[in-house]
Amino acid sequence: MAKKKRSSGGTPATVTLDRAGVPYEVRAYDHDPAAPSYGLEAAEALGVEPARVFKTLLVDTDRGLGVGIVPVDALLDLKAMAAALGTKKATMADPAAAERTTGYVVGGISPVGQKKALPTVLDVSAEQFPTILVSGGKRGLDLELSPADLLTVTRGRTAAIARRQ
Structure with a gap:
């Protein structure tokens, strides 16, 4: 997959990926603020199966915040997340x-380029795909990256x- 360069600074996520030399593809779409699910909206707008589009969720634990990344058509299993952390x-x-x-902002939280590095857990279902999609830092x-x-x-x-609904 070719890295798409942006003419301006991009988002903290794209800047972080560029600095790390990580190949990725920018996938933009027209966001509808009235969409009931940002993740499912992204999957539909981009023509990608929901199992390949992942949402970034933050959890609070006795050790601070952590990041869980799960498919948009699934829920975060909080017990499993606690165990993973x-x-x-x-x-x-x-x-x-x-x-x-x-x-x-909520609805545009990327797992990449966050202000503070947090413990991060990606659902194992991601491993079945050569590439997945995550938020790029704005709605x-x-x-798209591996x-x-x-x-x-x-x-x-x-x-x-992840827990299926």
Whole structure:
């Protein structure tokens, strides 16, 4: 996959990927603010199966915040996430805390290029695809890259953290 260069600075996510030399493709679409699910909207707009589009969710634990990345057509299993992070309990993080910590707005939180490096867990289902899509740092912008490259740049690991609805 060829890296798409941007003429201006891009988002913190694209800047981080460029600096790391990670190949990725920018996938933009017209975001509808009234969409009930940003992730499912992205999958439909980009013509990609929802299992290949991943959402970035922040959790709060007794050790601080963590990042869970799961398919948009699944839920984050909080017990599995807590186990993957080595904590007793995980709850969904306050949206304001998520925005403050990552530097992104809810609905556009990228797992890449966050203001503060957080423990990151990618659902194992990502490994079945050569590339997946994650938020590029703003609503209406996704980045397509390999799961291995995503794990490298986020210093993340995989675990079974998704639960089908």
